[in-house]
Structures are given as C-alpha cells and as structure tokens.
Amino acid sequence: MARKVQHSLLNKAKTNKNDEFYTQLSDIVSELEHYKNHFKDKVVFCNCDDARISNFFNYFAENFKELGLKKLISACYKRQERDLFNTEESENGSFYKYTGTKESKIKPSSEDIIYFNGDGDFRSSESIELLKQSDIVVTNPPFSLFREFVAQLVKHDKQFLIIGNINAITYKEIFKLIKENKTWLGINLGRGISGFIVPEHYELYGTETQIDDFGNRIISPNNCLWLTNLDTSKRHEDIELTKKYFGNETEYPKYDNYNGINVNKTKDIPSDYNGFMGVPITFLHKFNPDQFEIIKFRKGNDEKDLSINGKCPYFRILIRNKRVQTEFIELTKKEESQQVTKAIRNLGVNDNQQIYASK
Numbered sequence: 001m002a003r004k005v006q007h008s009l010l011n012k013a014k015t016n017k018n019d020e021f022y023t024q025l026s027d028i029v030s031e032l033e034h035y036k037n038h039f040k041d042k043v044v045f046c047n048c049d050d051a052r053i054s055n056f057f058n059y060f061a062e063n064f065k066e067l068g069l070k071k072l073i074s075a076c077y078k079r080q081e082r083d084l085f086n087t088e089e090s091e092n093g094s095f096y097k098y099t100g101t102k103e104s105k106i107k108p109s110s111e112d113i114i115y116f117n118g119d120g121d122f123r124s125s126e127s128i129e130l131l132k133q134s135d136i137v138v139t140n141p142p143f144s145l146f147r148e149f150v151a152q153l154v155k156h157d158k159q160f161l162i163i164g165n166i167n168a169i170t171y172k173e174i175f176k177l178i179k180e181n182k183t184w185l186g187i188n189l190g191r192g193i194s195g196f197i198v199p200e201h202y203e204l205y206g207t208e209t210q211i212d213d214f215g216n217r218i219i220s221p222n223n224c225l226w227l228t229n230l231d232t233s234k235r236h237e238d239i240e241l242t243k244k245y246f247g248n249e250t251e252y253p254k255y256d257n258y259n260g261i262n263v264n265k266t267k268d269i270p271s272d273y274n275g276f277m278g279v280p281i282t283f284l285h286k287f288n289p290d291q292f293e294i295i296k297f298r299k300g301n302d303e304k305d306l307s308i309n310g311k312c313p314y315f316r317i318l319i320r321n322k323r324v325q326t327e328f329i330e331l332t333k334k335e336e337s338q339q340v341t342k343a344i345r346n347l348g349v350n351d352n353q354q355i356y357a358s359k
C-alpha cells in the first residue's frame with residue numbers, strides 16, 4: 001500500500017511538472033563507481049544542477065582529480081538558493097565552471113556563479129552552447145521532460161548517465177534507443193536507488209519516507225533507474241540460463257498473435273529455444289547484447305498486446321537468444337513451422353493455398 005502511494009507521488013511529479021526531487025550523494029557514489037574509466041580528460045556537464053546545492057556537482061568536484069576530469073560545468077534552471085527549496089522566483093538560470101585549479105571553487109557561492117540571460121532551460125541556446133562544449137552529461141533531469149531531455153542528448157551525440165522513472169523504458173522513443181543498443185540500463189534501479197530529497201511542501205507518508213540526520217526530507221519511490229550509453233562490464237555478463245524449453249513446452253505457452261513463447265521470469269528463459277520469447281521488462285536490467293537480441297516491445301503481429309488464449313500477460317519484450325546450439329536451432333525451426341501450419345489451419349486455409357498465396 002505504502003509503495004502504491006509513493007508511485008502515485010512520482011507520477012504526480014511527472015504530470016504536474018513538479019520536478020523537485022533531489023539526488024542523494026550516496027546514490028550518485030554507488031552508481032558512478034562503475035564508470036570511473038570513462039571520465040579521463042572529459043568535460044562533464046550537469047545541466048539541471050545548481051553548483052551550490054547539487055550532489056552531482058559535489059561528487060564530480062570532489063573527485064575531479066581522481067577521475068582525471070578536464071572540466072566540470074553545472075547549469076541550473078531559474079533561481080535555486082542554497083537551502084535547496086527557496087520558493088522565490090527569478091527568471092534567470094545560472095551556471096558555474098569548475099576547472100580543478102586553485103582559482104576554481106569546489107563549493108561556489110552565489111557570488112561565483114554566472115547568470116544566463118535566459119532561464120537556463122536545458123533546451124535554451126545558452127544551455128545548449130554549454131552542452132556542445134561537453135562530453136558526458138550526468139544528472140537527474142526533470143521527470144516531466146525526460147523524453148525531450150534524452151532526444152536532445154541523442155541529437156548532440158553526447159554520452160550520458162541520467163536518472164529516470166522505470167516507466168521510461170516503455171516510452172516508444174526510449175525503447176527504440178534500447179532496442180538499437182544506443183542506450184541501456186545502468187547498474188542500480190528500483191530499491192537500488194535509495195531515495196530523493198524533497199522540498200518542505202511535499203507531504204511525507206507511507207513507510208518509505210524519512211527525515212535524515214541532516215533534516216532532509218527523503219522520499220523513496222523505488223521506481224527509478226539509471227539510463228546510460230556508457231559501457232559497463234555488467235552489460236557483458238551472460239544471464240545464467242538453467243531452464244530448458246524442449247521437454248517443458250507446457251510451461252512456455254505460445255502467444256495467440258505472435259510466433260513466440262511467453263516467459264514469466266528472466267531466470268526462466270530457456271537455453272535451448274532459438275525462436276522469439278516474450279520476457280518481462282525487468283529483463284533489460286540483465287540484458288547482454290552479445291547474448292540476446294531485442295526484437296519488439298509488447299505488441300503481436302496485429303499490433304495488439306501479446307495475448308495467450310485471449311489474455312494479455314503484463315508488458316512483454318520480445319527477444320531472441322543469439323547463442324542457441326545448432327541441434328536446438330533445428331528443433332526450434334521444426335516447431336515453429338508446425339506452429340505456422342497450425343495457425344493457417346485455424347484460419348481455414350489449407351497449406352497449398354497458403355504456399356500459392358505467398359509466391
């Protein structure tokens with residue numbers, strides 16, 4: 001029940017364009033430790049971050065030398081005071097560049113930051129100018145503008161590591177990028193991201209909220225992920241497959257509207273099936289592109305949700321195992337052709353007519 005409440009809160013943040021969920025340093029540290037080899041001589045841009053308060057800026061400034069960074073740029077939207085959640089409105093955004101030199105400040109004050117002429121929207125020409133000077137964008141962008149945020153990164157061909165809602169996987173623009181291997185899930189997701197600091201006016205309820213030792217109000221929606229195009233070793237680890245399809249066919253029913261089998265849990269993916277398999281979206285957290293190929297999201301040939309005997313299981317992603325042994329490839333082919341014949345018979349067309357029609 002408590003979890004339901006948190007989900008609705010984050011959804012509300014999305015629809016209301018109320019995007020003030022601030023990332024905790026501990027969550028940044030536990031994700032960034034997997035990417036340390038990517039940052040040498042790079043310019044990092046945190047484009048939704050006030051250098052005076054952002055834990056992203058804080059992390060990169062503190063680890064500037066260790067990571068071998070060239071420059072760190074932080075830019076923020078309109079006015080955000082040091083107390084995190086000042087409600088006073090100002091039309092100008094601001095930015096700060098940290099270079100690791102003596103003159104550069106690891107903890108800049110309001111006197112050190114530079115104001116934009118405009119509001120500092122990540123889509124503004126001033127912010128895009130900074131984006132062009134950068135190599136890697138690392139931030140937690142506004143939930144309500146996630147699609148646009150990612151589209152801009154892709155357009156400018158930037159590397160990135162960003163936080164989003166797990167639902168983002170189901171956005172067609174984002175799924176397309178995942179399918180094409182242009183983006184993938186980072187290391188931590190769901191409960192692996194401990195929570196966000198929220199302003200005073202957020203009501204805290206449920207068991208997954210707390211006030212930390214520094215008085216910060218923390219909300220743990222447990223439905224976020226890291227999305228990236230920086231490679232990690234985890235992405236090349238095979239999913240261990242211990243199950244078999246042949247001999248256990250009844251555990252893997254066929255879809256009504258797609259020539260593939262349904263698999264309810266990632267750990268139950270059979271090692272011997274070379275055809276298409278529908279798996280839950282959590283598969284993407286374990287996805288190794290050397291082992292599997294992503295085919296399609298959610299829909300059958302008729303572009304309706306995948307169904308089994310008229311019922312639709314939860315969202316499925318259609319995948320194919322790239323490494324099935326030859327003997328099983330033959331078995332799968334035979335089974336698939338039987339399936340096609342059966343489907344044709346069900347349509348009331350005989351095999352010869354079908355062959356004639358397809359010539």
Ligand SMILES: C[S@@+](CC[C@H](N)C(=O)[O-])C[C@H]1O[C@@H](n2cnc3c(N)ncnc32)[C@H](O)[C@@H]1O
Pocket residue numbers: 019020021022023047048049054055056076077120121122123139140141142143145
């Ligand atoms: C989810 S919060 C995260 C803040 C910060 N990146 C962090 O992780 O602590 C998103 C931030 O984006 C800012 N924001 C909202 N709309 C924006 C826009 N159009 N351009 C740039 N930043 C925006 C919000 O003010 C908010 O500070």
